Amino acid sequence: xxSAATKVFVGMSGGVDSSLSAALLKEQGYDVTGVYxxxxxxxxxxxxxxxxxxxxxxxxxxxxxxxxxxxFDFEQEYRDKVVQYMIDEYTIGRTPNPDIMCNQxxxxxxxxxxxxxxxxxxxxxxxxxxxxxxxxxxAKDDNKDQTYFLYRVTEEALSKTLFPLGDFRKPEVRQMAExxxxxxxxxxxxxxxxxVGQVGIRDFLxxxxxxxxxxxxxxxxxxAIGQHDGAIFYTLGQRHGLNVxxxxxxxxxxxxxxxxxxxxxxxIEDESxxxxxxxxxxxxxxxxxxxxxxxxxVRIRHRAPLVAAKLQDRTLELQESQRAVTPGQxxxxxxxxxxxxxxxxxx
RNA sequence: UGGGGUGUCGCCAAGUGGUAAGGCACCGGAUUUUGGUUCCGGCAUUCGGGGGUUCGAAUCCCUCCACCCCAG
Numbered sequence: 128x129x130s131a132a133t134k135v136f137v138g139m140s141g142g143v144d145s146s147l148s149a150a151l152l153k154e155q156g157y158d159v160t161g162v163y164x165x166x167x168x169x170x171x172x173x174x175x176x177x178x179x180x181x182x183x184x185x186x187x188x189x190x191x192x193x194x195x196x197x198x199f200d201f202e203q204e205y206r207d208k209v210v211q212y213m214i215d216e217y218t219i220g221r222t223p224n225p226d227i228m229c230n231q232x233x234x235x236x237x238x239x240x241x242x243x244x245x246x247x248x249x250x251x252x253x254x255x256x257x258x259x260x261x262x263x264x265x266a267k268d269d270n271k272d273q274t275y276f277l278y279r280v281t282e283e284a285l286s287k288t289l290f291p292l293g294d295f296r297k298p299e300v301r302q303m304a305e306x307x308x309x310x311x312x313x314x315x316x317x318x319x320x321x322x323v324g325q326v327g328i329r330d331f332l333x334x335x336x337x338x339x340x341x342x343x344x345x346x347x348x349x350x351a352i353g354q355h356d357g358a359i360f361y362t363l364g365q366r367h368g369l370n371v372x373x374x375x376x377x378x379x380x381x382x383x384x385x386x387x388x389x390x391x392x393x394x395i396e397d398e399s400x401x402x403x404x405x406x407x408x409x410x411x412x413x414x415x416x417x418x419x420x421x422x423x424x425v426r427i428r429h430r431a432p433l434v435a436a437k438l439q440d441r442t443l444e445l446q447e448s449q450r451a452v453t454p455g456q457x458x459x460x461x462x463x464x465x466x467x468x469x470x471x472x473x474x
Numbered sequence: 475u476g477g478g479g480u481g482u483c484g485c486c487a488a489g490u491g492g493u494a495a496g497g498c499a500c501c502g503g504a505u506u507u508u509g510g511u512u513c514c515g516g517c518a519u520u521c522g523g524g525g526g527u528u529c530g531a532a533u534c535c536c537u538c539c540a541c542c543c544c545a546g
Contacts, residue, residue: 224509226508457508
């Protein structure tokens with residue numbers, strides 16, 4: 128199928144990346160339709176939800192490019208699949224990654240399905256990643272690579288996906304957006320939970336979860352040295368927001384949800400935040416599962432350096448111990464440039 | 475009640491006559507499509523109170539107050 132005959136629905140968030148993606152696809156001759164996914168529109172304390180603005184920006188770019196434009200309303204599903212998951216995880220003391228869930232459930236599933244139903248042949252997004260025959264590859268721009276957030280996408284979805292920015296570096300993207308006069312060219316990098324915007328996780332969770340104050344206990348002395356306003360707000364390795372000080376910085380080294388205690392330590396070497404063995408759950412492979420014992424490289428968090436590791440069954444053995452490997456967070460596995468899958472840190 | 479010790483930013487903590495280091499916390503910013511991390515900047519006209527000595531004191535003297543420890 129030639130590109131002219133290929134109908135591509137591009138997810139347009141109103142940011143520079145997806146704007147340029149749409150522009151590039153159009154230039155490449157695809158039959159492009161821009162789609163704004165409305166996943167969240169609620170205002171939150173201290174922050175107005177930017178959805179209306181984002182939608183306006185996306186629409187503006189679509190008009191500018193002369194492409195069709197649609198809005199898909201996924202609020203209900205986003206709430207059920209992403210927000211609820213996030214709340215559930217936090218409630219039991221874990222630290223989830225909602226954006227990975229968003230990609231798995233919404234962008235590369237619901238959006239893809241809906242696009243296909245609406246006549247699309249493929250979808251595209253502004254992610255920095257590359258696809259080759261249903262395989263997910265790291266972006267050319269190592270600094271912006273977003274495959275970490277995409278490891279739970281299926282091979283089928285990837286085979287119908289285009290990532291127009293995968294071969295570009297961020298500064299080039301910005302420049303190309305400017306050259307094309309895209310109105311979103313100068314827009315700031317979006318941060319925070321995808322679609323929800325710049326809200327503190329704390330404020331967000333407070334809306335949905337009842338929390339009870341409890342003790343912050345120094346693991347070394349076993350003494351309560353402060354109070355927290357809800358253990359769910361704290362995560363392994365965290366330093367700020369504890370309101371306890373004196374001497375060296377305190378880091379969160381553990382939580383006891385049943386007793387509502389947050390454990391902290393001034394010992395940076397504390398064994399409970401340095402790990403070499405990690406047990407994974409909900410492992411997902413994009414293609415076939417690689418053979419046991421194969422040398423992989425893993426990423427413990429977005430933008431973390433890759434570490435060599437081997438996976439045996441569900442146990443990952445890292446070559447170097449990693450700091451703050453946190454239950455609920457994802458470990459993503461790479462084989463060379465290929466992102467082969469990953470799993471979620473258990474316990 | 476005797477004897478000893480201590481009292482510097484919310485917390486740790488330098489500073490013993492020359493005009494208040496540093497760290498933590500906190501606040502602001504940068505970085506980052508999760509949480510978190512990291513980075514940069516801000517943060518005591520004032521040293522428990524009151525007197526005094528001195529050109530000049532957190533630093534010396536007097537006195538009061540508070541807390542701690544050891545004796546009883």
